[in-house]
Amino acid sequence: MVGYKFMGKAHSHAYKDVGMFFETNADVVMKAICGRDEQGVKAAADKFGWESYETDWRKLVEREDIDIVDINAPSDAHKEITLAAIAAGKHVFCEKPLALNLADGREMLAAAEKAGVKHAICFNYRFLPAVQLAKQIIDEGRLGEIHHYRATYLQDWLVDPNFPLAWRLKKEVAGSGAHGDLNAHSIDLARFLIGEFDRVIGHNRTFVKQRPIPESSEGLSGNGSAEYGEVTVDDATGFLADFKNGAMGMFIASRFATGRKNHNTFEIHGSKGSIRWDLERLNELEVYFREDEPNLAGFRTINATDASHKYAGNWWPVGHAIGYEHGFVHIVYEFVKHIMEGTPFTPTFLDGVRCQEVLEAVDLSIERGAWVSIEEV
Amino acid sequence: MVGYKFMGKAHSHAYKDVGMFFETNADVVMKAICGRDEQGVKAAADKFGWESYETDWRKLVEREDIDIVDINAPSDAHKEITLAAIAAGKHVFCEKPLALNLADGREMLAAAEKAGVKHAICFNYRFLPAVQLAKQIIDEGRLGEIHHYRATYLQDWLVDPNFPLAWRLKKEVAGSGAHGDLNAHSIDLARFLIGEFDRVIGHNRTFVKQRPIPESSEGLSGNGSAEYGEVTVDDATGFLADFKNGAMGMFIASRFATGRKNHNTFEIHGSKGSIRWDLERLNELEVYFREDEPNLAGFRTINATDASHKYAGNWWPVGHAIGYEHGFVHIVYEFVKHIMEGTPFTPTFLDGVRCQEVLEAVDLSIERGAWVSIEEV
Amino acid sequence: MVGYKFMGKAHSHAYKDVGMFFETNADVVMKAICGRDEQGVKAAADKFGWESYETDWRKLVEREDIDIVDINAPSDAHKEITLAAIAAGKHVFCEKPLALNLADGREMLAAAEKAGVKHAICFNYRFLPAVQLAKQIIDEGRLGEIHHYRATYLQDWLVDPNFPLAWRLKKEVAGSGAHGDLNAHSIDLARFLIGEFDRVIGHNRTFVKQRPIPESSEGLSGNGSAEYGEVTVDDATGFLADFKNGAMGMFIASRFATGRKNHNTFEIHGSKGSIRWDLERLNELEVYFREDEPNLAGFRTINATDASHKYAGNWWPVGHAIGYEHGFVHIVYEFVKHIMEGTPFTPTFLDGVRCQEVLEAVDLSIERGAWVSIEEV
Amino acid sequence: MVGYKFMGKAHSHAYKDVGMFFETNADVVMKAICGRDEQGVKAAADKFGWESYETDWRKLVEREDIDIVDINAPSDAHKEITLAAIAAGKHVFCEKPLALNLADGREMLAAAEKAGVKHAICFNYRFLPAVQLAKQIIDEGRLGEIHHYRATYLQDWLVDPNFPLAWRLKKEVAGSGAHGDLNAHSIDLARFLIGEFDRVIGHNRTFVKQRPIPESSEGLSGNGSAEYGEVTVDDATGFLADFKNGAMGMFIASRFATGRKNHNTFEIHGSKGSIRWDLERLNELEVYFREDEPNLAGFRTINATDASHKYAGNWWPVGHAIGYEHGFVHIVYEFVKHIMEGTPFTPTFLDGVRCQEVLEAVDLSIERGAWVSIEEV
Numbered sequence A, B, C, D: 001m002v003g004y005k006f007m008g009k010a011h012s013h014a015y016k017d018v019g020m021f022f023e024t025n026a027d028v029v030m031k032a033i034c035g036r037d038e039q040g041v042k043a044a045a046d047k048f049g050w051e052s053y054e055t056d057w058r059k060l061v062e063r064e065d066i067d068i069v070d071i072n073a074p075s076d077a078h079k080e081i082t083l084a085a086i087a088a089g090k091h092v093f094c095e096k097p098l099a100l101n102l103a104d105g106r107e108m109l110a111a112a113e114k115a116g117v118k119h120a121i122c123f124n125y126r127f128l129p130a131v132q133l134a135k136q137i138i139d140e141g142r143l144g145e146i147h148h149y150r151a152t153y154l155q156d157w158l159v160d161p162n163f164p165l166a167w168r169l170k171k172e173v174a175g176s177g178a179h180g181d182l183n184a185h186s187i188d189l190a191r192f193l194i195g196e197f198d199r200v201i202g203h204n205r206t207f208v209k210q211r212p213i214p215e216s217s218e219g220l221s222g223n224g225s226a227e228y229g230e231v232t233v234d235d236a237t238g239f240l241a242d243f244k245n246g247a248m249g250m251f252i253a254s255r256f257a258t259g260r261k262n263h264n265t266f267e268i269h270g271s272k273g274s275i276r277w278d279l280e281r282l283n284e285l286e287v288y289f290r291e292d293e294p295n296l297a298g299f300r301t302i303n304a305t306d307a308s309h310k311y312a313g314n315w316w317p318v319g320h321a322i323g324y325e326h327g328f329v330h331i332v333y334e335f336v337k338h339i340m341e342g343t344p345f346t347p348t349f350l351d352g353v354r355c356q357e358v359l360e361a362v363d364l365s366i367e368r369g370a371w372v373s374i375e376e377v
Helices: A006-021 A038-048 A057-062 A075-087 A102-115 A129-139 A178-194 A326-341 A349-368 B006-021 B038-048 B057-062 B075-087 B102-115 B129-139 B178-194 B326-341 B349-368 C006-021 C038-048 C057-062 C075-087 C102-115 C129-139 C178-194 C326-341 C349-368 D006-021 D038-048 D057-062 D075-087 D102-115 D129-139 D178-194 D326-341 D349-368
Strands: A032-034 A052-054 A068-071 A091-094 A119-121 A146-154 A197-205 A210-214 A224-230 A236-243 A248-254 A263-270 A273-278 A284-289 A299-303 B032-034 B052-054 B068-071 B091-094 B119-121 B146-154 B197-205 B210-214 B224-230 B236-243 B248-254 B263-270 B273-278 B284-289 B299-303 C032-034 C052-054 C068-071 C091-094 C119-121 C146-154 C197-205 C210-214 C224-230 C236-243 C248-254 C263-270 C273-278 C284-289 C299-303 D032-034 D052-054 D068-071 D091-094 D119-121 D146-154 D197-205 D210-214 D224-230 D236-243 D248-254 D263-270 D273-278 D284-289 D299-303
Touching: A006 A038, A006 A326, A006 D006, A006 D038, A032 A038, A032 A057, A038 A052, A038 D006, A052 A057, A057 A075, A068 A075, A068 A326, A075 A091, A075 A102, A091 A326, A102 A349, A119 A326, A119 A349, A129 A178, A129 A263, A129 A273, A129 A284, A146 A178, A146 A236, A146 C248, A178 A197, A178 A236, A178 A248, A178 A263, A178 A349, A197 A349, A197 C236, A236 A349, A236 C197, A236 C236, A236 C248, A248 C146, A248 C197, A248 C236, A248 C248, B006 B038, B006 B326, B006 C006, B006 C038, B032 B038, B032 B057, B038 B052, B038 C006, B052 B057, B057 B075, B068 B075, B068 B326, B075 B091, B075 B102, B091 B326, B102 B349, B119 B326, B119 B349, B129 B178, B129 B263, B129 B273, B129 B284, B146 B178, B146 B236, B146 D248, B178 B197, B178 B236, B178 B248, B178 B263, B178 B349, B197 B349, B197 D236, B197 D248, B236 B349, B236 D197, B236 D236, B236 D248, B248 D146, B248 D197, B248 D236, B248 D248, C006 C038, C006 C326, C032 C038, C032 C057, C038 C052, C052 C057, C057 C075, C068 C075, C068 C326, C075 C091, C075 C102, C091 C326, C102 C349, C119 C326, C119 C349, C129 C178, C129 C263, C129 C273, C129 C284, C146 C178, C146 C236, C178 C197, C178 C236, C178 C248, C178 C263, C178 C349, C197 C349, C236 C349, D006 D038, D006 D326, D032 D038, D032 D057, D038 D052, D052 D057, D057 D075, D068 D075, D068 D326, D075 D091, D075 D102, D091 D326, D102 D349, D119 D326, D119 D349, D129 D178, D129 D263, D129 D273, D129 D284, D146 D178, D146 D236, D178 D197, D178 D236, D178 D248, D178 D263, D178 D349, D197 D349, D236 D349
Parallel strands: A032 A052, A068 A091, A091 A119, A146 A248, B032 B052, B068 B091, B091 B119, B146 B248, C032 C052, C068 C091, C091 C119, C146 C248, D032 D052, D068 D091, D091 D119, D146 D248
Antiparallel strands: A146 A263, A197 A236, A210 A224, A236 A248, A263 A273, A273 A284, A284 A299, A299 B299, B146 B263, B197 B236, B210 B224, B236 B248, B263 B273, B273 B284, B284 B299, C146 C263, C197 C236, C210 C224, C236 C248, C263 C273, C273 C284, C284 C299, C299 D299, D146 D263, D197 D236, D210 D224, D236 D248, D263 D273, D273 D284, D284 D299
8 A cells, every 4th residue: 555644544444444344255464555754654554554564665566465556645646656556467446536637547547457457446435325325226217317416525624724735735736626636526426326427617716825834744734834835726616517318417615615524415306306415424315205105205314324225234233323434445345356256346447537537627617617528628 | 362462462363364374164353352451452452453352351251243262361360261251152262271270171171061162272283284294194004003202392491590480480370380381282292193191200390499570570581670589380390101002101391401492392103103293393294114115214304385284285385384373373274164164173172171181190290209190180 | 466376375464464563653554456367366355355456457556545566476567567556656566586587677677766666576585584694694794704605496396297387387478497486586695695796607407398288277287288388498597606705606496306395595605604594494594603612613503583583573482483474574564664764675676687687697608608797788 | 352243343343443543552452252152253253353262251261361351242141251350350341231230230340349450331322522522511511500311212123023032132131121221321321421310210111022033043133933932121111310410311212213223312401501412423412502692592513523522533534424333442442541551431330330220220110100219229
């Protein structure tokens, strides 16, 4: 694994716990973790339970005892490491976004396909039981024809103007702001649930244009220094979408939505029913069926922790909530099974590319002030 | 009508609006309103739309042009006025509680039955569309055998120790505190929905035992004077109940439930389903059916404003909320129809008596520290 | 009053009840109601409590005993009646939309201003206590700088493809579909709460393009005949907006949002706090303040029925819900007070025009596929 | 560790993950797991990550390389194993209920105190961040004087009459039904949050008195055989309580609450504020403060996942939910720290005993039909 911060911790936890709750037909062994700072990566290896560590990812990807390379380093490093890992014949599990831009993403996909290695992109929210239930309901045709899709992904950690200029706020490292970080998840869920985008048009804002430069380059919440630097990514991006199936879409991602902490939601209306989900109550799914008796129809709040709900039965009895990190355990489980048993698996790099296409089409539409077709990018 | 304060206003509104939204086969004419204070009652007559006013209820009940006497004066006046109205051959619509005690209530019931007049007690919450829907679901057997009934009726207007010693806090005028005011509603709804009580046991509290005597005897929120008087009713009463059908019951009424403004709720669990309702969201009913597919079962939040819901179609299109006072319009509509067309009607004085029985059994159980059977009182 | 259907009933109720709950310094007398069908309008006059009726609105607007003309006839009749009423020196209270198009609306506004009569447009939702509270919070600066405004107005009565081709689905009578009917309310609330629009871009759909022609031209739910006609208005319209104050906006109106009955919502995020409201729970306002202690901050669900909330104290004690129709009582109260006492009043025809500008700018943006500035229309 | 079923899995997970998210100043090593069935325990050891296994708990408690014995075997085995572990000088972490009856519990407590070993009882819900926040708010006096405490613990897995006669339904093994299983948690939370019980009175039911005997003695959901056996524990128990601080309490536990899956809730009203919590939304706490401005007061829904909330900062950024099992990680963390560093720790066996006292007083009150003082048992 390359990377050992927030995502490194979430991924490590997934490898650590997957065998305890799922049968993967494989012994997942946590061989080595990699980071540039030796002290930091050594501590992480100890704490997270990795057998060894490396400070040079080039060494890591060449180790004989490694089958899967997990990449959760900052976005600007994804491409180079991925291509090297593929060249070394490793399967690759890459954090989103796949790459800083579409061209890089396509190159990574092509390389993986050519090499015949297995590849995954970590759109973890697909793997929550409530989201799986939404998918099942739609695939069974129980919502009928889809008319509306609306998604929000709202956080508020930037609303404080003294929050420092972290690397996530610099375009050259992060690629994008709320759009690439949060809309990426919403776009992937929309594609997963109702299919491909046709065209988009958006708008965005950087509400606070200058922020204090953090004294330590690592810190997210350090005391702001006296110096200020330019924020070069969006604080919020919203867009309208038309889907290929005729549905109307509406998306908003923001780091300025005061009071919303992790408000990743979707609401879908079809000719036969509707669905609503919210990551802040991730174990619940709200579902409405028109076929219910008229005086008894209403949104059902389903506690998706029953043994009848995908993955839920592997954890605890009904009513016992699971948390955010469980989605990572499930995606790791599916990817390992995919490698070992050839079971079908998405999301792959192709989904990463498709998502990137929509992100870039939105950015282009903002530049142009007019709709952009996905096929154009 | 006798009385022109809070309930007088709510009842007046019902008579005023009933003809606009319902077909009663009668012209409801607001003949006369009665109160001791001439200035006050005259103003109320003007404002509420009564043709005339009286300052002596004895005159009112003897007027030839009146068919129905509505009594919403303080509780200690109910009995005398009711008996006189019955003696004059009037139909009587009486606010709850029916009387200050069970013996008086039984006397009123006997008089009404003997005289053959129509009689009603104003348990208005029965007549909200969502509660009617609950009743219908239960009567159709869709909850199966009832196992649990839990009710709360929670307010918080007494939690401020400087709230003055209003008449509602004196036993000789009000009869009872939260118990008679709030549990009375909960007991009636329980009887309406699942049937008769078998035995009860309770406890109660008067958390603030002395309050400032209001300078004006009318005021509810006047500046407290320097003098304090004794609170002689309960601030809160809770009790357990066994129902004749075997269900377990749990009730709590309080005027000290900080943050709860009018939290009149019930939750019912049966062998086939469950129901939950809350007066603060009076247009909604939550319903759960075990017969739903296991992975899709959940509490449905039904917006009980559809034309398929009783009374709702007389107002506005689906989704347009009705309010608290609409229940009074509906009960007046049903009572007038009952008088004009002989349609079945409850709640009558009998329901007032039954409710009083449970209230008194609870009080007796508190004295004794042991269960009291309803049959005993 | 001209018109006696859904809105005629809601307005009549307001005139009937306003004097009972508010002090207007005027005796509101319901002089005459007007409609083309004598039998229908006579019945309505009786039922709603009007002293007389007319079948020709020209007669009505010339009657000497009338001060205010209330127009809630279908949209295509607004202009002609309004101009005649103004010419006759009457004050005018007009249902939304003000007119079928912007030019007509501007003409009506100019006529009213020139004649010096008082004029109002019935954006009733402004007058609910929870919405007034939202306005107060924003005006006091407690949300700080506004970053985001999102609104939905979702219904589902058209999702059944057999729902007949009612007049509301014909452009020549209704002017517009969900956009003019529902987005009009959302646009007005946004203007009321956070100010003027700068530019917009939208998309729309007519999901079901042909519907059965109703056998009776009146009926909304008649058995569809064998013949089908063209739906000439939108079933749903969504749009992005930039506000003059820099906020990002997002709006969606639909009659195809399965399960949503009257889901008129707004959510506003500012630098200091956030607000959320939903018409289906119209007595509640959710508010978040950043200034709350970090570990205790959360959206507060405020029950806006306290005496401290505008209008609420005129009805019932705290916790006793009011309903949809109360907004009409409040707007009538304010308009009458405005006429009698010269108190400030909005929304006037000017607000009707401003709203129409945004509606038309959205339509133009849909035609062009690009952003349209409000100033352009 | 003795036991390897539901609780064995939850406890194992806690030992496995604690070091990754918390600094305990100790290397927690999972030495050995113990169970009677060799095949079963061996599989569990492999899956959960234990170094070795034993089939005789007597051997386990005598192993030199073990410092802590974790006991989550069925309730009837707690006493014997605990006493042996204490005798061997081990620290003991015991699942609730501490013992089958109060006398046994007191014996265990006395033994542990005499031996000077550290002891804990697994009331895991204390250790969720939202519950910790509730505790902090109360301890800081922000609710003022406590007037009301209401708790429910509702499940519905027994409402199906064909659910087999599992060991949990036999008094000789389980000791008690819903009462000991669920009310035990509610009683402990009440003691933790507001203090000691004074007296109680209850009622209970066994709604389904006979159930099919499972063909396999292990199975919980096996096809019922043709034979039926007697259910000897309660399906539901409710009770009223008076607390020593004067608060009124109300408790209900049921396995027959259709639609409620794990509805462990408490609501507390004090003179200054109120709190509400529900395990089904375990990351949220609802709090109301009377000191808020009257027109802005409302229950706040606090997302207790912020770094300012106890334990939450050790997991993920704000808004990223944790799940049921995290409570076990936290209690293990605190117990290990207690052993290593002598930090204060509750709940100990004393809390197990206190809880058992209340449980037994309720049972006694049911027998007697009258209130029972806790001091009496």
